[in-house]
Amino acid sequence: MSSNLHLPSSFFQRHVAEVAQDLLGKTLVFGSFEGIITETEAYRGLDDPASHAFRGPTPRAKVMFGPGGFSYVYLIYGMYHCLNIVTEPEGSPSAVLLRGLKVGKLHLNGPGKLCTYLGINKIHNQINLCDSPSFCVLDKQHSPFQVLSTPRIGIKQGLDKAWRFVMRDLPLAS
DNA sequence: CGCAAGATTATT
């Protein structure tokens, strides 16, 4: 199953920061939901102390060591789920955290809110998004926007990297 | 086995 809009595996087999930025404006499909990705963060094992993969392929983080295009869902602070998409080739641990999604008129700002609204939890971990029409990313067209990059949120290490990417609406010409 | 920390959020 694949449409011409369905992002292929090759899209995700690139450097995580690049994928994170390119994911802005793309459409996330989850069941009957569709939303525009508005905010992302990149995490990269080995050289990134903020990444879950920094300490090696632990049971939780091992999906980050697999090939790009798979989901990585984990529970944070005992009450919120976070949805990531694994990137880069197998053996190069990395993932993009989805922090913002516009679903119709609703703006889900925050990774926990996003998962709560969509109903994403650990049973949705380690799913191949390039092989499922009901859980995937589409490359739809939309109005132009700018990309703002900042340090990542909610971490205490790795603040030197500007790996958070936010969609900014283009200011109206006057 | 115990424990501290955590890629958050809503509330004070």
Next chain:
DNA sequence: ATAATCTTGCGA
């Protein structure tokens, strides 16, 4: 600023 809430990974 802080509570809520529980999984994870580390050290003993």
